[in-house]
């Protein structure tokens with residue numbers, strides 16, 4: 001058996017996989033964000049009753065592939081720790097830790113919508129914008145584990161002749177106009193408010209756009225420009241052939257279909273079938289990605 005966990009800011013989804021890769025046992029517990037001892041106990045308690053040879057964890061936050069140090073703003077008790085090494089020491093089993101966006105892409109490449117593709121660039125459109133690049137079933141981690149993270153970097157600039165007319169929003173990373181400020185669910189809502197002065201939920205905006213309502217159509221059209229342009233450029237740069245989408249907005253199929261159409265319109269090599277597609281594994285993606293990453 002292998003113990004796998006998907007550690008998010010609110011919950012730890014934890015499961016034991018059998019040797020055939022099927023889930024044999026699973027539960028969800030609140031994440032002890034500030035309590036290291038309680039965090040360790042989440043795993044130790046399971047290992048005390050379910051015999052597992054190794055542990056694999058997908059977690060929110062960056063994982064430096066060289067030092068193993070995790071940087072996590074939301075889960076403070078693991079921030080700055082060599083998480084895999086420290087857990088392995090107390091749990092007395094090998095531990096592998098990967099970023100959760102990378103785990104999502106690994107899972108979709110191994111068992112999901114991206115099966116059979118050599119190079120997969122997966123994206124997360126949720127509370128923020130994340131991503132991961134997987135080549136031949138392996139994560140391209142990059143310096144500091146930042147490989148595939150396309151959310152930060154300016155995509156919206158202020159107009160030099162009419163300041164304030166473009167949707168340039170401050171980003172949590174310290175920059176302005178990042179893709180993260182536009183491409184996330186909150187970003188879509190922010191853009192709608194900026195364009196029309198209307199506060200609406202991201203799913204309502206996506207639904208209204210699909211129904212042809214004028215203002216929502218304009219918002220989604222602009223959103224597709226701002227997200228789809230950089231995405232098409234990235235696909236050219238890394239030669240990925242499919243983009244599985246995870247995060248909350250993956251549950252808005254019409255929005256993802258609109259983004260796919262915009263991306264394909266920007267590709268130099270035409271794609272006859274959808275490229276940007278919702279992931280297939282849903283809530284299991286993090287766990288399966290952790291399993292795959294654990295080897």
Ligand SMILES: [Zn+2]
Pocket residue numbers: 151152153171172173174175178180
């Ligand atoms: Zn940023």
